[in-house]
Amino acid sequence: MTATPKRIFNFINGDFIEPIAGKYLDNIEPATGKPYAQVAESGKEDVDLAVAAAEKAFVPWSKKPAAERSKILLRIADLIERDLEKFARAESIDTGKPITLARTLDIPRAVANFRFFATAILHTENEAHVTDGVAFNYTLRQPRGIAGLISPWNLPLYLLSWKIAPAIAVGNTAIAKPSELTPMTAFLLCEVCVEAGLPNGVLNVIHGTGPNVGAAITAHPKITTISFTGGTVTGKKVAEACAPLFKKVSLELGGKNPNIVFADADLDAAIAGSVRSSFANQGQICLCGSRVFVEKAIYKDFVDRFIDKASQLKRGDPLDEKTEQGAIVNKAQLDKIKFYVDLAQQEGGKIALGGNSPKAPNDRTRDGYFFSPTVIVDLPVACRTNREEIFGPVVTIMPFSNEDEVIGYANDVEYGLSSSVWTQNLNRAHRVAEQIHTGTVWVNCWLVRDLRVPFGGMKASGVGREGGEEALRFFTEPKNVCIAKS
Ligand code: NDP
Numbered sequence: 407m408t409a410t411p412k413r414i415f416n417f418i419n420g421d422f423i424e425p426i427a428g429k430y431l432d433n434i435e436p437a438t439g440k441p442y443a444q445v446a447e448s449g450k451e452d453v454d455l456a457v458a459a460a461e462k463a464f465v466p467w468s469k470k471p472a473a474e475r476s477k478i479l480l481r482i483a484d485l486i487e488r489d490l491e492k493f494a495r496a497e498s499i500d501t502g503k504p505i506t507l508a509r510t511l512d513i514p515r516a517v518a519n520f521r522f523f524a525t526a527i528l529h530t531e532n533e534a535h536v537t538d539g540v541a542f543n544y545t546l547r548q549p550r551g552i553a554g555l556i557s558p559w560n561l562p563l564y565l566l567s568w569k570i571a572p573a574i575a576v577g578n579t580a581i582a583k584p585s586e587l588t589p590m591t592a593f594l595l596c597e598v599c600v601e602a603g604l605p606n607g608v609l610n611v612i613h614g615t616g617p618n619v620g621a622a623i624t625a626h627p628k629i630t631t632i633s634f635t636g637g638t639v640t641g642k643k644v645a646e647a648c649a650p651l652f653k654k655v656s657l658e659l660g661g662k663n664p665n666i667v668f669a670d671a672d673l674d675a676a677i678a679g680s681v682r683s684s685f686a687n688q689g690q691i692c693l694c695g696s697r698v699f700v701e702k703a704i705y706k707d708f709v710d711r712f713i714d715k716a717s718q719l720k721r722g723d724p725l726d727e728k729t730e731q732g733a734i735v736n737k738a739q740l741d742k743i744k745f746y747v748d749l750a751q752q753e754g755g756k757i758a759l760g761g762n763s764p765k766a767p768n769d770r771t772r773d774g775y776f777f778s779p780t781v782i783v784d785l786p787v788a789c790r791t792n793r794e795e796i797f798g799p800v801v802t803i804m805p806f807s808n809e810d811e812v813i814g815y816a817n818d819v820e821y822g823l824s825s826s827v828w829t830q831n832l833n834r835a836h837r838v839a840e841q842i843h844t845g846t847v848w849v850n851c852w853l854v855r856d857l858r859v860p861f862g863g864m865k866a867s868g869v870g871r872e873g874g875e876e877a878l879r880f881f882t883e884p885k886n887v888c889i890a891k892s
Pocket residue numbers: 556557558559560561583584585586587614615616617619620621624635636637638639640641643644658659660661691692693795797823863867868
């Protein structure tokens with residue numbers, strides 16, 4: 407097991423190479439506010455090199471039997487699992503997330519992504535359609551060529567591997583761009599790919615900023631498939647770049663997710679689940695339930711108990727085993743959170759918990775980016791704080807009177823990513839789930855993510871679905887072969 411590097415190079419054609427312009431960006435540890443490594447600041451020329459490598463690798467890789475591709479992906483999964491501790495530590499340092507979260511959620515999920523798609527390709531079925539007396543049709547699903555995979559900083563390896571695994575499993579080659587804020591585990595993944603025997607050029611990773619590397623990927627005519635996860639504003643730019651080139655695009659974007667608690671809910675479970683969905687990863691998960699709606703009859707009790715539980719979350723150095731709330735990813739994100747907490751107060755909100763940066767947990771983290779779990783009450787439902795994505799440890803809690811009213815509140819935003827409903831009334835659960843405009847509705851749970859289910863958002867939360875069969879379909883081109891009956 408090698409140590410984490412001081413300089414993060416690009417990975418092209420199986421080699422770790424410097425960016426052509428020789429430029430680097432500081433890679434800052436959020437918990438300390440200090441650079442601890444440097445990451446390649448690449449540009450279009452580096453993307454061109456990666457495209458050449460991916461193009462060369464495509465034919466042999468796509469022609470390899472699925473069973474052979476599967477074996478290599480399974481080896482990648484095994485090697486990440488072998489190095490789980492190294493990956494978890496790197497993810498925690500790079501993002502500021504608690505090491506226990508990286509160890510139990512992010513890295514195991516990356517392992518699962520590779521295993522899932524490695525085995526999924528061994529169990530596919532092709533459709534056949536008989537046209538009575540005329541012809542026999544079957545559907546070929548073939549890899550599309552080079553896939554561009556762009557991911558955000560909040561769940562770096564979790565999300566990048568959720569794209570890389572299906573893209574290459576079905577026979578595409580790939581060019582991936584992690585967020586330049588959190589590049590370390592993508593680099594470690596490349597080391598693992600070499601050890602697993604992934605042929606050169608099948609996976610290429612280009613580091614750098616969105617406007618340089620991300621835009622070069624979306625604009626490149628030879629990269630015909632784009633899977634993007636990130637903010638809605640960036641998603642719009644990606645869509646604009648891809649549309650004139652007729653690229654196949656999947657956009658997984660932001661959210662402002664409602665978390666609805668009915669008076670008939672199991673309150674202990676609803677409070678525990680809601681605290682988790684509000685503050686996991688410091689609220690920096692696209693699926694976090696940032697708008698909590700509570701039925702009037704239990705509102706006061708819920709708020710008191712929610713605040714009591716949230717105030718017990720252990721804040722600290724992300725590398726401390728006991729920490730439950732780590733650091734915010736960077737200063738810009740911390741400033742954005744502070745801006746929204748100020749705005750909430752101008753809009754009439756009252757801070758019931760937090761609302762500030764706590765004292766640094768230790769000397770090492772004196773200059774780190776921390777913000778306390780924050781609860782805001784008394785806000786009108788339709789204010790900016792309740793409509794715009796904050797992406798931090800900030801939730802608003804609001805009362806509602808009845809089912810119809812809360813469904814209206816839940817849907818009254820631009821976003822439509824996910825929602826949670828807490829109730830013990832099964833009929834109500836079905837009724838509400840049917841009427842909420844989100845890609846996922848969780849009932850009495852949150853973040854249960856079966857790899858087989860379709861995943862994605864409605865409205866401004868995205869276009870298309872990935873996950874399971876949807877991902878296999880997204881990364882392939884269906885072709886109808888029609889054979890006449892003589
Ligand atoms: P961004 O949209 O800022 O960035 C996402 C990725 O896109 C990064 O790699 C970024 O690079 C890159 N990028 C930036 N500009 C461009 C461009 N013009 N062309 C192509 N790529 C570009 O999102 P964040 O990294 O800030 O992540 C947070 C957002 O992601 C939140 O809105 C969150 O809701 C959303 N998200 C959605 C998920 C979902 O499944 N729906 C899951 C997780 C997060 P760089 O880092 O250099 O800016």
